Amino acid sequence: MKTEAGMKTEAGMKTEAKTYLASLLAAHPALPGGPAAWLARLRAAALERANALTVPTTRDEDWRFTDLSPLYKTAYERAAAPAAPDRAAIEQRFLPEAGGRLVFVDGHYSAELSTPQEGDAYVGTLAGALRRDSAQLEAHLARHVDFEADPFAAVNTAFLQDCAVVHVPGGRKVERPVQLLFVATQAERVAYPRVLAIVERGAELTLVEDYLSLTDAAYFVNGVTELAIAENASLAHVRVQRESDKAFHIASSVASLARDARYAAQSVSIGARISRLNHGIRQGGEGTDCLVDGLALIAGRQLADTHSFIDHAHPHGRSRQLHKCVVDGAGHAVFNGRILVRKGAQLTDSAQSSRNLLLTGRAHVDTKPQLEILADDVKCAHGATVGQLDPEHVFYLRSRGLSEVAARNLLTYAFAAEVVDRIPVASLRGWLEAQVVERTHAKEPGG
Amino acid sequence: MQSKDGRTLLEVRGLKATVAGVEILKGIDLTVRAGEVHAIMGPNGSGKSTLAKVLAGHPAYAATAGEVLFEGADLFALAPEERARAGLFLGFQYPVEVPGVTNASFLRLAYNTVQAARGKDELDPLEFDDFVREKMNLLDMDVAFLDRSVNEGFSGGEKKRNEVLQMAILEPRVAILDETDSGLDIDALRVVAGGVNKMRDPGRAIVLVTHYQRLLNYIEPDFVHVMAGGRIVRTGDKSLALELESRGYDWLLEGDKAAGKAVAA
Ligand SMILES: Nc1ncnc2c1ncn2[C@@H]1O[C@H](COP(=O)(O)OP(=O)(O)OP(=O)(O)O)[C@@H](O)[C@H]1O
Numbered sequence: 001m002k003t004e005a006g007m008k009t010e011a012g013m014k015t016e017a018k019t020y021l022a023s024l025l026a027a028h029p030a031l032p033g034g035p036a037a038w039l040a041r042l043r044a045a046a047l048e049r050a051n052a053l054t055v056p057t058t059r060d061e062d063w064r065f066t067d068l069s070p071l072y073k074t075a076y077e078r079a080a081a082p083a084a085p086d087r088a089a090i091e092q093r094f095l096p097e098a099g100g101r102l103v104f105v106d107g108h109y110s111a112e113l114s115t116p117q118e119g120d121a122y123v124g125t126l127a128g129a130l131r132r133d134s135a136q137l138e139a140h141l142a143r144h145v146d147f148e149a150d151p152f153a154a155v156n157t158a159f160l161q162d163c164a165v166v167h168v169p170g171g172r173k174v175e176r177p178v179q180l181l182f183v184a185t186q187a188e189r190v191a192y193p194r195v196l197a198i199v200e201r202g203a204e205l206t207l208v209e210d211y212l213s214l215t216d217a218a219y220f221v222n223g224v225t226e227l228a229i230a231e232n233a234s235l236a237h238v239r240v241q242r243e244s245d246k247a248f249h250i251a252s253s254v255a256s257l258a259r260d261a262r263y264a265a266q267s268v269s270i271g272a273r274i275s276r277l278n279h280g281i282r283q284g285g286e287g288t289d290c291l292v293d294g295l296a297l298i299a300g301r302q303l304a305d306t307h308s309f310i311d312h313a314h315p316h317g318r319s320r321q322l323h324k325c326v327v328d329g330a331g332h333a334v335f336n337g338r339i340l341v342r343k344g345a346q347l348t349d350s351a352q353s354s355r356n357l358l359l360t361g362r363a364h365v366d367t368k369p370q371l372e373i374l375a376d377d378v379k380c381a382h383g384a385t386v387g388q389l390d391p392e393h394v395f396y397l398r399s400r401g402l403s404e405v406a407a408r409n410l411l412t413y414a415f416a417a418e419v420v421d422r423i424p425v426a427s428l429r430g431w432l433e434a435q436v437v438e439r440t441h442a443k444e445p446g447g
Numbered sequence: 448m449q450s451k452d453g454r455t456l457l458e459v460r461g462l463k464a465t466v467a468g469v470e471i472l473k474g475i476d477l478t479v480r481a482g483e484v485h486a487i488m489g490p491n492g493s494g495k496s497t498l499a500k501v502l503a504g505h506p507a508y509a510a511t512a513g514e515v516l517f518e519g520a521d522l523f524a525l526a527p528e529e530r531a532r533a534g535l536f537l538g539f540q541y542p543v544e545v546p547g548v549t550n551a552s553f554l555r556l557a558y559n560t561v562q563a564a565r566g567k568d569e570l571d572p573l574e575f576d577d578f579v580r581e582k583m584n585l586l587d588m589d590v591a592f593l594d595r596s597v598n599e600g601f602s603g604g605e606k607k608r609n610e611v612l613q614m615a616i617l618e619p620r621v622a623i624l625d626e627t628d629s630g631l632d633i634d635a636l637r638v639v640a641g642g643v644n645k646m647r648d649p650g651r652a653i654v655l656v657t658h659y660q661r662l663l664n665y666i667e668p669d670f671v672h673v674m675a676g677g678r679i680v681r682t683g684d685k686s687l688a689l690e691l692e693s694r695g696y697d698w699l700l701e702g703d704k705a706a707g708k709a710v711a712a
Pocket residue numbers: 466467469471489490491492493494495496497498507540
């Protein structure tokens with residue numbers, strides 16, 4: 001790998017789309033040899049793919065609305081571990097409900113801020129997980145996400161150094177949510193968060209993935225999350241993306257569901273200048289049940305893009321999807337909800353609803369259902385609405401004494417509440433309630 | 448009938464108003480004093496709800512002539528919420544459903560906002576819960592309505608009861624109840640009328656828009672006005688309502704039509 005000494009002190013390299021990946025790859029030193037041969041091979045394979053792929057542009061159908069050229073201007077370097085992260089600021093974001101907690105600061109595991117668990121269930125880093133059960137990791141890592149055609153997932157995998165690993169053995173119900181915190185503190189750096197959760201037969205877990213920032217500068221987060229939910233197991237998955245308003249956040253999150261597995265997800269996008277979530281749900285057996293909720297809450301010139309893909313491959317699968325966007329300012333929300341019902345997936349019951357609230361005339365949303373139904377005995381419903389606040393609602397509330405701002409805030413909150421209320425962690429719900437009002441609308445004059 | 452304190456609360460003079468560019472109110476004069484109950488009747492489309500909404504400040508309605516004084520001050524200088532805080536209340540003919548906002552939080556927010564504006568104490572959720580339950584009791588309302596979204600899925604009668612509940616909580620100076628009796632069953636009518644009667648107070652005035660004389664058996668009005676074609680064409684006492692019940696509106700409109708013809712000729 002070519003690295004030039006002079007380059008490493010720069011914030012990044014000026015690039016364009018063509019050379020972006022190469023610069024990203026070149027800007028990093030070679031990884032130290034991994035403890036497991038299979039892992040070294042996996043990284044090498046991903047690196048090879050990354051070198052062969054090109055980054056998407058708006059000419060790619062899947063990226064039509066999401067122009068990444070601002071990202072491609074500079075290839076950021078990976079951050080060194082911060083000398084002394086602001087403990088208090090990070091602890092503020094700790095969920096009081098959480099049991100196990102892993103904190104990564106600028107891509108580096110922070111032992112002092114984390115509360116790993118190493119008993120029955122494992123909540124810890126890659127190194128510890130490899131010591132516990134290398135073969136199990138090998139069976140799951142990069143087996144759920146597909147990096148063959150996805151340059152971002154390929155780069156993430158090529159530079160996979162650490163990973164938040166959560167493993168819940170069969171039949172075990174983890175009472176308290178596990179919180180994974182990925183904190184950005186440095187400007188113009190890139191981080192590659194990686195998550196692997198394995199929920200074994202009949203086990204239950206609530207997992208909160210939380211992306212936040214202590215800087216309001218530009219940086220890039222390129223994440224991959226893989227969730228393996230075994231037979232009759234249940235995973236509640238909350239994902240909150242609250243990056244800085246100048247950041248880029250691109251992530252793939254894939255859940256594989258075995259027979260009778262249950263998956264309930266709420267993904268909330270609040271931060272980032274440009275964010276993209278590829279949310280995949282793969283049905284690997286009969287009788288699975290999934291709830292795939294999304295909420296984008298954006299303003300200013302933010303763009304939040306969610307592409308979901310629910311793959312029904314077996315009979316009797318049920319999926320429910322509610323995606324809501326609240327767009328203020330000149331924000332732009334994108335939702336593409338692909339649902340595939342394969343030939344053998346008879347008696348699939350699937351419903352998708354995309355609901356969008358535009359708070360200004362400049363706010364914009366592109367929403368598209370993408371249903372591909374190859375089985376004949378299925379129930380698939382979908383619908384999309386785009387609207388403004390109803391002036392009759394606003395007047396009704398004002399006629400009861402609420403100011404126009406308070407009325408609009410209350411109605412906006414009510415719109416978002418449907419998703420927020422389903423989040424199974426009370427403190428997070430409370431925080432989000434405040435955010436809905438804070439992210440959108442001017443404050444009361446003088447108050 | 449004038450055993451009241453007699454202070455003028457609402458004074459409407461020569462009010463004209465348009466909606467979507469069409470003139471609906473064509474010169475309304477109405478004086479409402481403290482302690483009084485007024486009934487406004489009249490055929491469909493005569494402008495009763497328009498009058499109510501103009502007074503409440505609905506942005507779709509534009510006053511084009513005349514003036515309205517509320518406790519002596521220019522009503523149109525106030526935003527809708529300021530009118531509510533000053534003590535004007537409109538019970539809607541068609542209350543809107545507000546999904547996602549629970550009735551409890553809406554009522555408390557409205558109450559505390561209005562209390563704060565009036566320089567009075569606000570209530571925390573627990574205190575408010577006691578307060579609102581007592582009011583609901585008076586209206587024979589199930590407390591389960593507190594946890595539901597505002598008016599969402601409420602039956603017509605339940606929505607009207609919820610309007611009266613809001614009036615009871617906000618304690619206005621002038622309450623305009625637009626067809627609050629429509630859609631109520633016989634028992635509900637008695638209960639709701641009882642609730643309104645409890646609100647009668649020497650310092651407060653109530654304006655009832657109604658199609659039914661029956662309501663006026665429960666809530667005796669001091670004045671009955673008949674609106675037609677955007678004007679008040681007749682004002683009388685409660686016996687006028689009885690007369691309308693037996694004779695309909697035609698005899699009042701005859702003169703109107705004749706006048707129209709005369710102008711046309
Ligand atoms: N937004 C609007 N655009 C056009 N015309 C309107 C609008 N709103 C009301 N009108 C018209 O104004 C007139 C008066 O309506 P209003 O609702 O005030 O009547 P009302 O006396 O309350 O009738 P009802 O007894 O049926 O409730 C009607 O002819 C109605 O069609």
